[in-house]
Amino acid sequence: MQIPISALFDFFLGFFGYKLASGTAYFIDTTLGIFVMMLVILVSVAFLVLWDRKIWASVQLRKGPNVVGPFGTLQLFADFIKFAVKEVVVPASADKFVFLFAPLLMFVLGMAAWAVIPVTENWVFADLNIGILYIFAISSLGVYGIIMGGWASNSKYPFLGSLRSAAQMVSYEVSIGFVIITVVVTVGSLKLSDIVRAQEEVWYAFTWLFPMFIVFFISALAETNRPPFDLPEAEPELVAGYQSEYSSTPYMMFMMSEYVSIVLMCAMTTILFLGGWLPPWPFGTEAMSWLPIPPIVWFVLKVLFVFFMFAMVKAFVPRYRYDQLMRLGWKIFLPFSLVWVALSAAIVVYFPDAPGVIQGQVGP
């Protein structure tokens, strides 16, 4: 995403007879763009947490946060100030460096993945050739924040929570990987913007990849430790799991990064299955062009829709038992998605006219 702030700098420098070198201009634009993106993500996360709590509350016939600001909109900012001004308590027996490094790592990783998310056609910091692998790699690193936090706390519950979390995230990464492979096989490219463009004709959620959409959604819930798979922080058994010993800012970083990665998973679902910034299927870009709606609105609406689903699942699905969780991951999702990988490859080879298949990718 390029915001030409450097033009402004150039304008003011022009009074003194200077001009920015192109490298400097690029540097300024990129750095400021990153700040703007981070700010937007963090502020929207604040409102999404509020929305999440509101949805949860209305399912349970409560009001939810409604005191701070109109309709409780400023609740999360009040929480933020409260977290930030409290004392950071580090347990005496904790491994101090690792203890404080873990939330920082989570936060950095949560943000780093956003660098390759194409919000619209050209709004992306780095449209990597291997964008989807990058996201997969970054999200597979997320488990370290949790393991390190749980281990460094040097306490029973955090440790058990982090072990659970590590096993869970590694298990569900396998099925997420296979789901990604089915989409990549169909598109024939690892580039995220190519994946979106390939859905011009039909969104992948409405093709034979629909079961993979479901698998991806459920795996994303497990991967981000959301209910019904929030066993790492199951409060009846483990107090708060790996976060038990954390307080104030480090805790806030854990919480924020958790929500950032949830929104990232929503964005990934949107890009892989719901056509990213494209207007709704079955109308297509051509038919919808009379509506003066910028593509980013579609993207945000779809992300919000997926987030709404996340919140609803949290509201009315009871928590899984740990062995059921592992059974679902290894004995159901893994074989099922593996079969679907083979099926997708077969469809790409034998039915190149099937909807959504990008043609001409199979060589002689």
Next chain:
Amino acid sequence: MALQAIAFYLFSAIVIGAAFLVISSRNPVHSVLFLILAFFNAAGLFVLLGAEFLAMILVVVYVGAVAVLFLFVVMMLDIDFVELRQGFLQYMPMGVVIGSIVLVELIFVLGAVTVAPEISAPAAFPVPPVSEQANTAALGQILYTDYVYFFQAAGMILLVAMIGAIVLTLRTREGVRRQKISEQVGRRRAEGVELVKVRPGDGI
């Protein structure tokens, strides 16, 4: 270019530093964490070389999966550090032998020593330049088209190894109660509920 050089020296310095700390840390968990740091920076070096696919696979496979298992095991260990240090001299000759073999091999590679150039020459496929073919596609071409049989053979060997490990360690333990979902679901009212008339004072 200067930026690339800075990045290269940064990554390399961190890789070497982290690799040294892997073997010198007192705490094995710290060792594994430094190992992860080393992997990660090695991935950075791959990116600098233009091999971004390899870099990502390194992160996904080694950092995301293998090192997690390492960390898992190491965290669960209850290690007595004094006892750990005692065996050091005993294992040192073996370590020196292995280390020197690796060192000699590295010198051969770096010195570009070729024993029989006529053997190695025709084995190599011509590699198209980076600008013509993305390295993901190039890897796919080599693995799944040019050397597909070797790849399949390697896969079969790994599969056999995996099945072997499972067969060797799998044993059915007595007295473990497992959930049988089909039985639970297949239960009917007739076998689950019983109406009993109990007269006061008699019991069942």
